[in-house]
Amino acid sequence: MTSRSLRTTARTSSEARAVARTQTLLPGKDGIGTVRRTTLPGGLRVVTETLPSVRSATFGIWAHVGSRDETPTLNGATHYLEHLLFKGTRERSALDISAAIDAVGGEMNAFTAKEYTCYYARVLDTDLPLAIDVVCDMLTGSLILAEDVDAERGVILEEIAMTEDDPGDVVHDLFARTMFGDTPLGRPVLGTVDTINALTRDQIARFYRKHYDPTHLVVAAAGNVDHATVVRLVRRAFEKAGALTRTDAVSLAPRDGRRAIRTAGRVEVAARRTEQAHVVLGMPGLARTDERRWALGVLNTALGGGMSSRLFQEVREKRGLAYSVYSYTSGFADCGLFGVYAGCRPSQVHDVLGICRDGLDRVAAEGLTDDEIARAIGQLSGSTVLGLEDTGALMNRIGKSELCWGDQMSVDDMLARIAAVTPDDVRAVASELLGQRPSLAVIGPLKDKQADRLHTAVS
Known part of the structure; x- marks a missing residue:
């Protein structure tokens, strides 16, 4: 890293500390159940709920993007991207990501809905720094390699096939189509065989860059957590990836279903x-x-x-x-x-x-x-x-x-x-x-x- 880059990084970090705003949203009782929010530069929000009596902590990142934000040709892209963020970053391979959480007895997963996506890890409270580092790395440093897109395509097609084998699930997708027709709310979250086969690496990467902006993300942690520590670790992880602020942020279109x-x-x-x-x-x-x-x-x-x-x-x-x-x-x-x-x-x-x-x-x-x-x-x-x-x-x-x-x-x-x-x-x-x-x-x-x-x- 050049001296200019070091000065820029230091200045960015200083600005982050200067403009971060923290609020107590719910005071709790004797510090138990206290909910706080810190807004970092660039719009990233961090909320925590503190429960000192437990020995676990769950850390998650919520993205304000779901299947209703897709065009017809991108149907299934949000869920496809959810899979791909587990496939590797600049610092970790897919095995490294899963092994890091498995090694401490934690669990990690994600889910995609019509209007949002969530990535989370549940660990012992002492392993929260690891969970924060891994999940933030996934969200900010995903490589989205062409070979991973091709490999995961088969996994998603199998997931669609598995869902199709359960008519008790499929009927709800059919009802959504009955009510909303061929619109984002009427299309399945998983996409279809045709749309998944047609999606390219470049399309998914553009979708990622557009929607995984700090202004569209919320970081949440609950359990035996310290708010200031969570904020510091999240800020460090996002700054390290250069993802704390974006100059090309895109405003989300109003939703009118x-x-x-x-x-x-x-x-x-x-x-x-x-x-x-x-x-x-x-x-x-x-x-x-x-x-x-x-x-x-x-x-x-x-x-x-x-x-x-x-x-x-x-x-x-x-x-x-x-x-x-x-x-x-x-x-x-x-x-x-x-x-x-x-x-x-x-x-x-x-x-x-x-x-x-x-x-x-x-x-x-x-x-x-x-x-x-x-x-x-x-x-x-x-x-x-x-x-x-x-x-x-x-x-x-x-x-x-x-x-x-x-x-x-x-x-x-x-x-x-x-x-x-x-x-x-x-x-x-x-x-x-x-x-x-x-x-x-x-x-x-x-x-x-x-x-x-x-x-x-x-x-």
Whole structure:
């Protein structure tokens, strides 16, 4: 390194220390559960939640990019890139990356969704510096070699094939296509065989440079961690790679999926030689920022969120028509989905759909009983707390909250928002959402006459 480069590096480091801004977002109790955020130069945000009583720590980096940021020809590029960042950097081979975490008994993985990607490692608290160094190296120093792109192509094609063998998963992709059509939200996260085969190394590398900018990243760590130490280690790793600031940052385009939602009453059927018919009946839901999401959560829990829910009782317990039946919500930045899934014998598909449709119509018209709402509030409150019992879940909560909402909400505040939901709140959101004409996706060995009759379920 030249003396000029050394002076530049020193100046950059000095500037980083000068402009870093730290805030306490949630004070916690006696230092336990304290959530802090530091914003580094270039826009990189680091958030931590401190739990001194545990011996583990989970470190993750969230990228504000998902499959909905892809063009048709790039469908699957986000997930492809997720795989490639594990294939090697300027400092580590793929084996070095995995061996470093394995050697300390840790675990490392990643996942890609419609609107974000996350890379994380869970280790003993004493091994957190190693986890930070490895994950940051992956995110900032990936080589994306042509030979790795070609080798990983086969792995991803196998992953697509594995998913295709599970119609219970595929039906949700089919439902997304039914609702959103050939748009980013309607396309599968994994891509298709055709798009994966067509993607080139240069396309993926350009996608990487565009979206893995500090302004589009959030670093999160939870467990027995010290905030200042995490910030110092992250800053050092990003500065070392020259990735702390970028002069060619690209602003992300606004996301407007509401325009993509297609006319209600659509039916998509995929003929498969399966033992069961897999169905999703649903309609537009709420964006993840909608204040009514708390009421929708209660509604969803009461309708199909557990063994005491209406749909579970009506379809499985009383009639024995399905083993798996549930409702769910998917909230995106600007729109959402509400769906009901059931897997049943092909001969019973019309009965199951009729019960589900009648159940939705009845709740839309009459609402839920006070007992159902009280039970759902209790169930949702309990599952919220129990779902945050490990450092990985805590890292997910603070990382996703920072990326998607730009703020943090304490568990007590979340429980208060759930408890504040009233029967009128639930009745209003049920009337608006469940009163819409639904759409339907079905996978199974249905005969032509059976398929033709499916339109009655959405009429």
